[in-house]
Every structure is written in C-alpha cells, then in structure tokens.
Amino acid sequence: MKFHRINAIIWRHIYGTHRTLHRLVDLFYWPTLDLVLWGFMATYFTRAGQSAFNLMAFLLGAMILWGILIRSQQDVSISFMEEVWSRNLLNIFGSPLSVPEFLTATFLLSLIRIIIVFAFMGLLSWLLYAFNILTFSFYLIPFWLNLLIFGWTIGIVAMAIILRFGQRFNFIAWSLPVLIQPVSAVFYPLSVLPGFLQKIGLALPTTYVFEGMRQVITTHQLSISHLALAFGLNLLYLILGCLFFVIMYRSVRKKGLLSKLE
Amino acid sequence: MATPILSVKNLQKKFGQYTAVENLSFDIHQGEILGLLGPNGAGKTTTIQMLLGVMEPDRGEIIVFNQNFKKHRQEIMRKTNFSSAYISFPGSLYVDENLKIFAKLYNVKNAKQKIDDLLVMLDISELKKKAFYTLSSGQKTRVVLAKALLNNPKLLLLDEPTASLDPEISHKIRNILRHLTKENGVAILYTSHNMAEVEALCDRVIFLNHGKIIAQGTPAELAHRIPEYQLILTYLDPPERMRRFLARQMVEFDLGDNGQVKITLKERQIPELLRQANQLDFKIINIDMEKPKLEDVFLKISRGCHPEFISGSSR
Numbered sequence: 001m002k003f004h005r006i007n008a009i010i011w012r013h014i015y016g017t018h019r020t021l022h023r024l025v026d027l028f029y030w031p032t033l034d035l036v037l038w039g040f041m042a043t044y045f046t047r048a049g050q051s052a053f054n055l056m057a058f059l060l061g062a063m064i065l066w067g068i069l070i071r072s073q074q075d076v077s078i079s080f081m082e083e084v085w086s087r088n089l090l091n092i093f094g095s096p097l098s099v100p101e102f103l104t105a106t107f108l109l110s111l112i113r114i115i116i117v118f119a120f121m122g123l124l125s126w127l128l129y130a131f132n133i134l135t136f137s138f139y140l141i142p143f144w145l146n147l148l149i150f151g152w153t154i155g156i157v158a159m160a161i162i163l164r165f166g167q168r169f170n171f172i173a174w175s176l177p178v179l180i181q182p183v184s185a186v187f188y189p190l191s192v193l194p195g196f197l198q199k200i201g202l203a204l205p206t207t208y209v210f211e212g213m214r215q216v217i218t219t220h221q222l223s224i225s226h227l228a229l230a231f232g233l234n235l236l237y238l239i240l241g242c243l244f245f246v247i248m249y250r251s252v253r254k255k256g257l258l259s260k261l262e
Numbered sequence: 263m264a265t266p267i268l269s270v271k272n273l274q275k276k277f278g279q280y281t282a283v284e285n286l287s288f289d290i291h292q293g294e295i296l297g298l299l300g301p302n303g304a305g306k307t308t309t310i311q312m313l314l315g316v317m318e319p320d321r322g323e324i325i326v327f328n329q330n331f332k333k334h335r336q337e338i339m340r341k342t343n344f345s346s347a348y349i350s351f352p353g354s355l356y357v358d359e360n361l362k363i364f365a366k367l368y369n370v371k372n373a374k375q376k377i378d379d380l381l382v383m384l385d386i387s388e389l390k391k392k393a394f395y396t397l398s399s400g401q402k403t404r405v406v407l408a409k410a411l412l413n414n415p416k417l418l419l420l421d422e423p424t425a426s427l428d429p430e431i432s433h434k435i436r437n438i439l440r441h442l443t444k445e446n447g448v449a450i451l452y453t454s455h456n457m458a459e460v461e462a463l464c465d466r467v468i469f470l471n472h473g474k475i476i477a478q479g480t481p482a483e484l485a486h487r488i489p490e491y492q493l494i495l496t497y498l499d500p501p502e503r504m505r506r507f508l509a510r511q512m513v514e515f516d517l518g519d520n521g522q523v524k525i526t527l528k529e530r531q532i533p534e535l536l537r538q539a540n541q542l543d544f545k546i547i548n549i550d551m552e553k554p555k556l557e558d559v560f561l562k563i564s565r566g567c568h569p570e571f572i573s574g575s576s577r
Contacts, residue, residue: 002369004366004367004369005366005367005369007366008363008364008366008367009363009367011362011363011366012352012355012363015355015356015359015362015363016352016354016355016356016359019354019393020354082352086350086351086352086353087348087349087350088349088350088351088352090314090316090346090348090349091349091351091364091409092367093315093316094314094315094316094339094344095339095364095367095368096335096336096337096339096340096367096368097367098336250318253315253316253317253318254317254318255277256275256277256282256308256311256317258311258316258317259307259311259316259348
C-alpha cells in the first residue's frame with residue numbers, strides 16, 4: 001500500500017467540499033435537524049415529569065452515537081457512488097490504485113468527516129441543551145470505535161452490492177442502516193423487542209453499544225464482556241464485509257461491468 | 263528486434279456464448295503507434311479494458327515492459343496511462359483540482375509545474391480554475407488527455423481520444439502524440455472511428471471484427487489490398503454515348519447528369535480505358551482519380567466482405 005495513492009483518494013473528496021452544497025448539508029444540516037428534533041422531544045418529556053438528566057442523556061446520547069454509524073456508513077457508500085455518478089470509476093481503477101488502498105482511503109475519509117460531525121454535534125448539544133456528550137467519559141471511545149467500524153462494514157456491503165448489481169441498487173446505501181436500527185436497541189432497551197428480534201439484536205455490535213450507553217448513564221458501569229463481544233462481532237463482520245467486496249469486485253472484473261456501471 | 267513495450271498473446275474474453283475477443287495477439291514497440299480499428303462491438307474497448315486491468319481475460323497473457331501484467335499490474339500502471347471519450351471527472355471540482363488528484367495517484371513529482379505545462383500544451387490553461395461540469399465536450403476531452411499525460415507514460419492507451427474535438431485541435435493533438443513517440447519513445451495503442459486520422463497517425467493498424475484480427479499492416483498496405491480505384495471523368499459528349507462506351511469496357515460506373523461519370527475499376531484497367539476513350543475522340547475535359555483509402559477497408563470489413571483481408575494475405 002502506498003500512502004500517496006490513499007492520499008489522492010482522500011483529497012478527491014476534500015477538494016471543493018466548501019463549494020459542494022450536498023456535502024455541507026450532509027456534514028451540518030442533517031445533524032443539526034436531528035439534534036433540534038430530539039432535543040425538543042427530550043425537553044418535552046422532561047417537563048412532563050420524567051427524570052431530567054437521564055432522559056436527555058438517553059435520547060441525545062443515542063442520537064449522537066447513531067449519527068456516527070450513519071455518517072460512517074454513508075461516507076463509505078456515497079463516496080463510492082460519487083465516483084459512479086461522475087463516471088470517474090474507470091479513471092480510478094484504471095490507475096495503479098489497489099482495492100485495499102481504495103478501501104483504506106474511504107475509511108480514513110469517513111473518520112475525518114465523523115470527527116468533524118461529532119465535534120459539531122457535541123458542541124451544539126452542549127450549547128442548546130447543556131448536554132455534555134463527554135458525560136460518557138472514556139466509555140465514549142469504545143462506543144465511538146464500534147459504531148465507526150460497523151458503519152464501515154455496512155458501507156462496504158452496500159458498495160459491493162451497487163458495484164455488482166448496478167445503480168438500481170443505490171437505495172441500499174440509505175436503507176441498510178435503517179433496517180438494523182429497530183433491532184439495535186438505539187432508543188429503547190433490547191428487552192422491549194419480541195424474542196426473535198432480540199436474537200437478531202444480540203448478533204449486532206450496535207446493540208451492545210446502545211445497551212452499554214444506557215448502562216453507563218444509569219449505573220456509571222459498563223460490562224467489559226459485552227464490550228469485548230461487540231468488538232469481536234465487529235471484527236468478524238468487517239473481515240466478512242471486505243471479503244464480500246473483494247468477491248464482488250472480482251466478479252465485476254470477470255463480467256466487465258465496471259464501465260457499464262457508469 | 264527490440265523487446266516490445268506491450269505484448270498480447272492469445273487473449274480471449276467471452277460473455278456467456280458471445281465471444282468479444284478471440285485469440286488476439288499483437289505487439290507494440292517503443293515509439294510506435296498501433297491503431298486498433300473495427301466496427302462497433304469488434305472488441306476494441308474490451309481489449310483496452312483488459313489492458314487496464316479493469317476486466318479479467320478468460321485466457322491469454324499480457325506482457326508489459328517485459329513483466330507479466332497479472333502479477334505486476336501496479337508497477338506497470340505507474341508507467342502507463344489512458345484516455346477515453348467515455349470517461350469523465352468529478353464535475354464540481356476545478357480542472358486543476360482534478361489533475362492534482364491524479365498527480366498524487368501517479369506520484370508525479372513537481373505536479374503543479376507539470377499540470378501548468380500540460381494545460382499550456384493542450385491550449386486549456388485558461389480553464390484551470392473552472393469547474394469540470396462547465397466545460398464543453400471538446401474541453402473535457404483535452405482535460406482527460408492531460409490526465410493521460412501526467413505521469414510521462416511509456417505506454418498510452420487511447421480510446422477515441424479526439425472524439426468531439428474540432429479539426430484544428432485534433433490536428434494539434436496528433437502533433438503532440440507524434441512528438442511523444444519520436445522524442446520520448448512512447449508506445450501508443452489508438453482506437454478511433456476517424457479513418458483519415460488513423461491513416462495520418464498510425465504506423466501500423468489492426469482490424470478487428472467479432473473479436474478477431476482480420477487484417478493488419480501499415481495503413482498504406484491495407485488500403486492497397488482494395489483493388490478498385492475510382493476514376494471520375496468530366497466530359498462534353500452526349501451521356502448516352504459515354505454509357506454505351508463504358509458498358510463495352512465491362513466496368514462499374516455511375517453516370518451523373520452533370521457531365522460527370524464515376525467509374526470503379528482496377529488500377530491496371532485505367533490506362534487502357536483512357537487510351538480507348540482518346541482513340542474514340544471523347545471530349546474529356548477533366549480526370550480525377552481516387553485511390554483506395556483506409557476508410558474503404560473499414561467499410562468493406564463492416565459490411566462483412568473481408569475474405570481478402572486475412573492477415574498477411576497479399577493482393
């Protein structure tokens with residue numbers, strides 16, 4: 001792997017960001033809207049007599065953390081789709097760039113964007129609702145990492161499906177995370193779900209993150225075994241996701257679909 | 263003979279039952295421009311995509327710079343580049359931003375200067391700070407060409423690089439390509455539907471049809487495989503007299519109503535026909551002759567009349 005090639009792909013998405021409306025919207029507009037909506041909802045429930053700090057922390061914490069997964073996934077998928085839309089895919093894959101370099105660049109790019117979005121949302125929630133995301137102290141790091149990596153995995157899977165089956169599957173990029181949200185126990189405990197959905201939830205690293213987040217808020221403790229399980233599942237899914245991408249890319253090369261995708 | 267820059271051996275690509283490229287073998291040497299021609303669906307773009315590594319051949323071997331392409335793709339691609347009329351760049355980025363990205367990708371030293379030089383060479387320096395989507399198709403083609411030249415490639419794969427360029431710019435691009443082959447020894451694989459351009463630019467030409475090579479040679483050699491010449495006579499005699507005369511000569515002709523006749527005949531028949539016309543006192547005031555061109559070869563191949571164009575066959 002060569003850094004200059006990874007750097008090139010990162011710069012491809014950084015150049016012109018300030019001139020590109022949809023990128024600015026992705027970075028700041030949607031997170032702000034989400035924060036305002038959930039913040040008002042938490043305020044309403046608080047005034048209705050619920051425990052003030054916990055509810056605000058439950059909802060805003062879950063919303064900010066879920067935003068990490070969404071951003072991480074969409075940065076990977078949409079960066080790829082932008083290459084398809086701009087008919088740039090042949091330029092990129094017809095260069096010395098390798099698939100691992102492309103994936104690494106996409107991961108690093110999403111990391112950069114998430115740091116920006118996370119800092120922005122953290123600041124905004126503190127300014128608007130006096131909610132400090134750093135309440136989660138050092139537990140924030142494993143939560144953050146788990147969601148980032150799982151977002152990458154979903155992003156790679158979406159990218160591989162679009163690469164292999166074409167742009168008619170673009171909807172995958174937006175619908176995959178929505179599909180896992182109800183079973184990830186983001187805004188409610190896993191116990192709320194029916195039995196068979198709980199089993200699905202337990203197979204997702206996201207569930208352990210959000211259950212862990214509520215555990216930290218209520219008991220200031222975190223189950224290390226659950227955290228380890230989340231990391232284990234994440235590692236497994238990331239490896240499977242990368243393998244899936246490589247298999248799909250090989251199939252695309254075999255069938256000559258790369259130029260037909262544009 | 264020197265080792266070829268690119269050597270393709272028995273390349274094959276099938277899509278289901280359809281054979282896109284069959285048993286394709288050819289070499290390109292340093293400083294040579296090889297034209298890859300053929301009608302739509304002949305296998306030209308499939309071949310180029312296999313040479314770029316974005317499509318996997320079913321069979322065959324590609325050797326570039328004396329290295330196996332499959333094993334050393336990244337190393338080979340550092341010294342190779344390509345352009346195509348069918349690719350583009352991110353529209354919202356400025357021209358120089360797009361080129362900077364590829365300069366990083368190909369690890370170009372002193373990239374800023376190189377980009378400026380290429381923009382001047384291709385007459386597009388005023389577009390440097392324009393968003394790619396605002397450019398005309400001809401301007402976009404030149405930016406794509408600038409990308410193809412960024413890394414001083416030793417092998418250039420050009421898939422219809424002058425499509426959508428006006429004649430003056432096309433001429434300039436051809437001069438640049440000739441200069442690159444002569445001064446820097448760049449080997450070029452060139453596809454185009456502009457036969458006059460191929461005739462003027464390429465040292466050698468390969469005709470593909472249904473994925474197979476059906477003719478190859480220099481443009482002049484290939485054109486000479488077509489035996490028919492066009493003789494255009496302008497005359498003052500009654501058209502009926504001319505018609506009777508040509509019918510006796512056993513040649514194909516097209517008698518216009520403007521005092522002109524277009525005669526299709528073999529080169530060796532021309533002197534005899536003109537001698538007889540002179541003997542019979544025809545009042546011929548102008549004689550034009552059209553030699554067979556590469557375009558005639560292309561048309562013959564496209565229409566499926568190509569038994570005489572089997573590689574290596576002679577007139």
